[in-house]
Amino acid sequence: MNTRVIIAGGSVAGIRIAKALRQFGFTGRVQVFEAEHELPYDKPPLSKLAVDSDPHVPLITRSEAQDLGVELHLGRAVAAVRPGDDEIDLDDGAVVGYDHLVIATGARARPSPWTIDGVYVLRGIDDARTLRERLTTSRRLLIIGAGFIGSEVAALARANDVEVTIVDSAPIPMARVVGDELGRRFVDLHHAHGVTTKFGVAVQDMTRADGSIRTLLSDGSEICTDTVLVGIGASLNTEWLAAAGLADAEGVRCDEYGRALGHANISAIGDVSAWLRPSTGTHSRIEHWTNGIEQAAAVAARLAGKDDTPPHDPVAYVWSDQYDWRIHLFGTRPAGVDPEVTEEADPFRLVAVWKDGSGEVTGGMAVNWPRESVRLRKSIAARNASRASSTEAVTA
Numbered sequence: 001m002n003t004r005v006i007i008a009g010g011s012v013a014g015i016r017i018a019k020a021l022r023q024f025g026f027t028g029r030v031q032v033f034e035a036e037h038e039l040p041y042d043k044p045p046l047s048k049l050a051v052d053s054d055p056h057v058p059l060i061t062r063s064e065a066q067d068l069g070v071e072l073h074l075g076r077a078v079a080a081v082r083p084g085d086d087e088i089d090l091d092d093g094a095v096v097g098y099d100h101l102v103i104a105t106g107a108r109a110r111p112s113p114w115t116i117d118g119v120y121v122l123r124g125i126d127d128a129r130t131l132r133e134r135l136t137t138s139r140r141l142l143i144i145g146a147g148f149i150g151s152e153v154a155a156l157a158r159a160n161d162v163e164v165t166i167v168d169s170a171p172i173p174m175a176r177v178v179g180d181e182l183g184r185r186f187v188d189l190h191h192a193h194g195v196t197t198k199f200g201v202a203v204q205d206m207t208r209a210d211g212s213i214r215t216l217l218s219d220g221s222e223i224c225t226d227t228v229l230v231g232i233g234a235s236l237n238t239e240w241l242a243a244a245g246l247a248d249a250e251g252v253r254c255d256e257y258g259r260a261l262g263h264a265n266i267s268a269i270g271d272v273s274a275w276l277r278p279s280t281g282t283h284s285r286i287e288h289w290t291n292g293i294e295q296a297a298a299v300a301a302r303l304a305g306k307d308d309t310p311p312h313d314p315v316a317y318v319w320s321d322q323y324d325w326r327i328h329l330f331g332t333r334p335a336g337v338d339p340e341v342t343e344e345a346d347p348f349r350l351v352a353v354w355k356d357g358s359g360e361v362t363g364g365m366a367v368n369w370p371r372e373s374v375r376l377r378k379s380i381a382a383r384n385a386s387r388a389s390s391t392e393a394v395t396a
């Protein structure tokens with residue numbers, strides 16, 4: 001019986017499961033151990049809210065936690081787990097026992113290879129506050145990495161009249177996610193907002209001289225800025241799980257209900273978890289906000305004794321705000337398949353749909369078009385559901 005649930009990590013996945021446990025009627029003890037001292041906050045606003053606003057959007061308040069009977073232990077990192085003893089070790093030497101452990105320790109920014117004053121990464125609230133402060137005084141920003149976070153910060157900086165250059169080693173950076181045709185639209189979007197792009201080139205060297213940061217690129221050019229943001233991906237916070245053998249390079253592998261493989265009383269949710277997906281038969285990790293929310297609800301229902309909870313098989317989803325584009329991306333893009341694109345000019349909106357060989361929708365992207373977003377999501381969910389049931393039929 002789960003009378004004492006311990007949640008390691010108090011960000012969106014960890015706080016959402018703490019709340020959901022109570023919503024589903026769980027009456028046992030709920031303790032959250034979070035490494036940071038800050039009251040838990042949401043991450044998407046860190047790269048979106050205007051430069052002069054406070055990016056700290058709380059996920060829970062102290063009084064809410066008290067009302068829900070959720071014990072928040074901030075500034076207390078989990079150092080190790082000993083599954084044989086059902087205990088975790090905290091970094092202050094304390095040992096805490098659990099009936100069920102939920103792993104929600106997410107990821108951190110991949111560190112900058114250049115440790116120079118004025119060079120930053122963006123993952124947590126301290127990073128966001130420092131970067132905002134810089135963007136109010138900085139005139140020239142270099143962003144290394146044109147993924148979601150790099151592109152959102154470019155938009156944020158342009159809104160504050162900062163000159164922006166983005167460098168990425170890929171010739172069409174967003175093509176990794178949306179393919180060449182749509183990827184070129186993202187390049188055009190940056191240009192339309194006055195951003196200089198240097199794509200298909202690598203950073204060779206970075207030095208600080210005369211109050212500026214000089215960045216040498218592989219095409220021989222040099223960029224001189226006062227601030228640099230390095231947005232080159234994330235690394236999982238799994239070191240504390242190593243001794244217990246609970247994680248590999250793919251994160252914490254779980255079954256389709258979120259139970260860590262081989263451990264009935266340990267679950268993993270959010271960025272750190274790789275759940276088995278019934279529709280594909282493979283383990284996959286989805287580093288996006290909605291996934292953490294959905295997995296938290298699924299595991300909370302199970303821990304609260306809702307035994308009829310179906311296996312969780314999400315439609316991968318991420319949104320992003322870049323300049324005047326609100327982007328919604330769903331599902332998967334089959335390799336080598338061109339999307340069917342429909343767009344309207346005034347106001348601009350676009351929907352792109354990817355289909356598999358049998359004409360079923362596997363994924364898509366909608367820009368500024370909420371109705372098409374809903375339609376896309378429903379089509380992909382229906383396809384996943386039919387594939388999951390045919391997998392069951394074959395394996396039964």
Ligand SMILES: Cc1cc2nc3c(=O)[nH]c(=O)nc-3n(C[C@H](O)[C@H](O)[C@H](O)COP(=O)(O)OP(=O)(O)OC[C@H]3O[C@@H](n4cnc5c(N)ncnc54)[C@H](O)[C@@H]3O)c2cc1C
Nearest residue numbers: 009011012013035043044077078105106107270271288289
């Ligand atoms: C700037 C930014 C913008 C984003 N924008 C979007 C967006 O627009 N749309 C979208 O879908 N997704 C977005 N994301 C991704 C989304 O925020 C993540 O998918 C989500 O935060 C993952 O939540 P999580 O709780 O799994 O992990 P995390 O948010 O990584 O939180 C993990 C928590 O665990 C704590 N922790 C780590 N190790 C330990 C330990 N040993 N002991 C105790 N605590 C520990 C950390 O301090 C942290 O608070 C964005 C992310 C960032 C950084």
